[in-house]
Amino acid sequence: MSSTTEFGRRAFLQGGSLLMAFALMPAARKALADTEVDTLGTVVLAPDLPGSLRTNPYLDAWIKVGVEGITVYTGKVELGTGVKTALLQIAAERLDVSPAAVTFLTADTALTPNEGYTAGSHTIFDSGTALFNAAAQVRQMLMESAARRWGVEVSSLQTGGAMITAPSGARMSYAEAVAGVDLHQYAKASSPDISPEQFKLIGHAIPRLDIPAKVSGGAAFVQDMRLPGMLHARVIRPPRPGCTLTGFDKQAIERLPGIVKVVEDGNYLAVVARDEWQAIKAMRAGYAAATWTTGEVIPDQAVIHQLLPKLQSRRYPIQHEGQPTPSSGKTYRARVTKQYLMHGSIGPSCSLAWFKDGRLTVWTHTQGVFPLRAGIAEMLGLPLAAVRCIHAEGSGCYGHNGADDAAADAALIAMRVPGLPVRVQWMREQENLWEPYSSAMLTELEAGLDSSGRINHWKYQLWTTPHNERITNAGRLVPARMLARPFASAPSVPIAHPEGDGDRNAIPLYQTGASDIDMHFISEMPFRTSAMRSLGAHINVFAIEACLDELAAQAGVDAVEFRLSHLTDPRARAVVERARDEFAWPRRSSAPGTGIGLGFARYKNIMGYCAVAVEIQVHPQTGEIAIQRVVTAVDVGQIVNPDGLRNQVEGGIVQSSSWTLYEAVSYDPGGVRSYDWSGYPILRFPQLPKHVEVHLIDQPGQPFLGAAEIVQGPMAAALGNAVADATGQRRLALPLARKA
Structure with a gap:
């Protein structure tokens, strides 16, 4: 590794020093999958x-x-x-x-x-x-x-x-x-x-097992759980990561009504009270009473994509094969960017913990109870057998949000009040400021056509921070990093291909002639980033499908037919053809500002197939994008529950539309500004697609392929292509629309 590594990101951000990103050639990541x-x-x-x-x-x-x-x-x-x-x-x-x-x-x-x-x-x-x-x-x-x-x-x-x-x-x-x-x-x-x-x-x-409690107002989520004699806790976080506590009047907080315990351990602060409102008031008083050092340096949002390629990175070769055929001179180059996204869970993270008779039980909406149990046991110095983690559904999240950290909060606090159950509920600003974000990303693409109008070469480079900071040790838990004896996070390691990390779906399923695809993996950044639904597939499919549309135009071929001519997988062709036919491609409204677009991918190139065709309307004065119609065809092998599958696809359409059109974390050197809903725009009810059709292609007897994340990339791609069709301009910086 370059000697410049020692200076760290603070030196770059404060002094403008250039950290050279050496293109090291590690052993193929396939070795990780072979363990x-x-x-x-x-x-x-x-x-x-x-x-x-x-x-x-x-x-x-x-x-x-x-x-x-x-x-x-x-x-x-x-x-x-x-x-x-x-x-x-x-x-x-x-x-x-x-x-x-x-x-x-x-x-x-x-x-x-x-x-x-x-x-x-x-x-x-x-x-x-x-x-x-x-x-x-x-x-x-x-x-x-x-x-x-x-x-x-x-x-x-x-x-x-x-x-x-x-x-x-x-x-x-x-x-x-x-x-x-x-x-x-x-x-x-x-x-x-x-x-x-x-x-x-x-x-x-x-009928779904989980629906009755949700529609009846019953105890549907971990946020709804109540245990006998339960105490309520709130954490007091620093203004930003890296801050050191310089002053705190613990005795003043302990004198507040209803306070049972004030936890102070290094930079970790929390209050425990007999009822929730008392805990909230004590937390607010604690925020006012605590003083901190400056903490981590945060870059300016406007330059994040200039910064990414300059930071220390490690190059992972994804695919290098083939030789380009003679070129026709028709080439397309693009630079595609994505901002940091947050999960935006409707209910902020919550957990309950109870340390009784030498055993700790934690109720949590984590996505991995066993890895979380190991992390909590390490953090607390308990035997693994003394910790039990039980999943309870949380109010909204696909990916690594604050669930694990809230569980660590509850566990840590419960150990200080043995015999009594403790409920920890994060506040909205804590969720927004402390959850791991989805990484900002930069991709650079170049592809060209040969004399017969077929793709003859494909070059793709992407820069990303981690998409997989799940709990592999105690240091991956925020509370464990703040203790007087802090734990260090395990080193960041990308997920092996074909599953992929930021490079998920970076290899097109299309025939592309020669291909040169690399991921530049950056592990040191001011924001903790981790898993969000589809990982890098969202931007990679968006970029690939934009290129397919542009090459089709240069070849003088319909965009759908161009795709079909480069697809050999019959199931891939079938979903594209089904979406085309059900949409009646290239039918569109005659209203001005109308655009149509199509996106396709097989998730990870090993799971479910999805093609999406959309029609949008772009307002000529305001630029507002209205989604008029969405037609989707999916193949996930043997379908288990068609209603559940249809719900998943419809939900993915909405979520991807929100990411693609509106969502971005707002920040500047002064800090993160997206601490509530006013600073983090999401798709609202009036902006939902007006009409959605989901067509399921069943494959009786075939293996189950998984469905939950197949639509994020294709929907983003279809929207991007439709905007280009409607406006005559190719927008390559996500999000595409003005903030709501």
Whole structure:
């Protein structure tokens, strides 16, 4: 590494010194994927088994059968995507029981398998595949047990309603049959076959498990939880990261009404009170009483994309292959930028913790209860077995927001008031200022055509800070960094391809002739950045699809036909053709300012396919962008719950529209200005698309491919192409519209 590394980002930002970004050539990142840890951070024990059985191969880790009934477990969590319902459908289908006959438990470190994080559209892909096979094998073993008891052939038996029936009419419950079965054994690599025509639950819509409490005002979220004798806590954060506490009148805060405890440990401050309003008032008094040093230097938002390539980085080669064919001279070059985004969770982060009888229990809306448990245990110096993390759904988030840090707050504070449960609720400004952001990014692209109008070369460079600062050690937790004996964060390491990090979907699925694609990974920046839905795919698909439109124009070919001519994957072609036909491409309104655009991607090039066609209206005076119509076609393999899938696609359309048109964290050397909703614009109800169509292409019997993140990139791309069509100008700096 260059010797300039020692000066750090402060030297650059204060003195204008140039930190040289040497293009080091590390070992291929594929080596990371070849270790015995999967992409979600769990140890691979049985690499030949399907889905998450690779990391949790014992059948009784997933399914238990007894006199009390059937219990099914998953290490994945419900984030509002409906996956809990879909996973239950899969398990019940293969067990041949009603969903109502199953007790379904999710993400509890004391009970469920360790599936790492619920992220990257892996839930149905991994956990669903595991349950599909584990449930089928358990049912088969129960039938074999009954067959032995009755002395008949297994093939002569039938199941239904958790009962096994023989040709003679004899009946045996699953609970009786399990007496002759040992479920504590590795799953097999193959499972009993089932024809998709036999599915009773998979492929059909059933009511969501998580909806009733949400629409009835019930206790739907961790924010709604209340425990007996519960205390309320609030944290007092520094003005910005890197600040050191220089003064605090602890005794004055302790004298306030209702105060049970004031926690002061290095730069960590918190107050604990008997009711929530007392805690809020004490927190406000604490903010007024605390004094701090200046803290980290923050750059100016206006120059962030000039700064990124100048910072110390490490080059990761993504793809370098092929030789360009003779060029026609028709070339397109683009520089595409994205600002920092925040998750903008509707409910600020919250957690409850209870330290009792030497054991700590934490209720949290984390996306990874097992990694969080390890981080909290390390931070507190507790044995791993003494910490239990239980997932409770949070009010809004896809990605790494403040959930883990709020859980660490609750754990840290609960240790100071043993025997009493503690609830920590962040305030809106704390969520906005302290959650990890989605990285600002810069991409530079060059592509050209040969004499036959086909793409003959593709050069793509991107600069990004980390998209994966999940909890791999205590130092990844904000409270642990502030203690008198602080923990240092584990080094930043990008996710291996093809999953990808900032480079997710940086390789086009199109035939591009020669390709040279690199990621410049910057690990030192003034903002902590981590996972947000789709990671780098949002900007990478946007950039790729803008280039496809521009090259199509230079070739004199319709944009959709140009894409189809460069796609060889038949399922990719099918979603593009379906979106084209349902949209009646290139039909549009005759009103002035109308534009149409299309975007396509296969998520990570290994998961679900999605094509989106949009029609927009750009107001000639104000420049306001109105989304008139969205038509989407998706293929995620075997569909589990079509209603849930449609909901996910519709939600992704809205979220991507908000990112692409409006969202950006506002900041300057004085600090972050997006501390409330007035400083962070999001899509409002009047700006929703006027008309949305979602067309599902089912693939019965094919593997589950995951759906939650497939639309973010294609929707952004379709909007960008539609704006260019409407205005005649290609906008390449996200967000595209004026702030709402």
